[in-house]
Amino acid sequence: MMRIGELSEATGTPRRLLRYYEEQGLLTPQRSPNGYREYHPGNVDRVAQIRGLLAAGLPTRIIRQVLPCLNKPRDIHIPDAPPEVLKALEHERDRMTERVEFLTRNRGAITEYLGVACSSATTGAGA
Template structure:
C-alpha cells in the first residue's frame, strides 16, 4: 500500500509516517518511481507505535522494544540500565494515569446514573 492508504488506515499523518521511517520504527520499500510502499502488517505496528507514544515512551525506547512485542515470549538481551529505568518510570506513570482515568470514568458513570434516575 502507499503512504496515503497507510495514513488513512491508521489515522496517522504522512509526515509522522515518514518520521517513524526516519527513526527506524517502520520500513518501506521503494518502487522504481521512488514511491514508498508499505506492507499491510504495518497498520498494526503504526497503531502500536502510536499507543506507546501516547503512553509517553520516547521513540528511541520504542525502537528497542518493538521487536519484543511481535513474539509471544519477550526475550531482550540488549536491555541497558537506562532503558530499564525509563520503562519502569513510564510503567509507574501509566499506572497513575490508568488510576486517574478509572476514577474519572467512575465519576462520569455515577453522574450519568444520577441524571438518568432523575429523568
C-alpha cells in the first residue's frame, strides 16, 4: 500500500489533485486506523488514466462512469448504460473530433509558416 505522498511522487500528481479525484469518486483509497489514506499500487495506472481522460476533455462525471470499464485497454463495456451516459459520451467524442481538427489545422498553418520563415532566413543569410 502507498500513502498519498508516495502516490503523488509516483504519478507526478499533486496531493491536492489526488484528494480532488477522491472527492469526485475517481479514486477510493482505504483508510488506515490513524486515518491516513492508503492506495493500492494499481492506483498509479488509474491516476494516469484519469489524467489522460481529463486532458482529452472528458468531465469527471463521465470519467467516473467510464473508469470501471477501463481495466483493459480498448475494452470498454458499460453494462446497461443509461441513455444519458451514451449521449454524453457521443457529445464528448464529437467535441474531441472538433478539437483534433482544430489542432490539425493550426499545426498545418504553423508548419507552413515555418517553411516560409526558414527559407526566407536561409535566403536572407546567404545574400
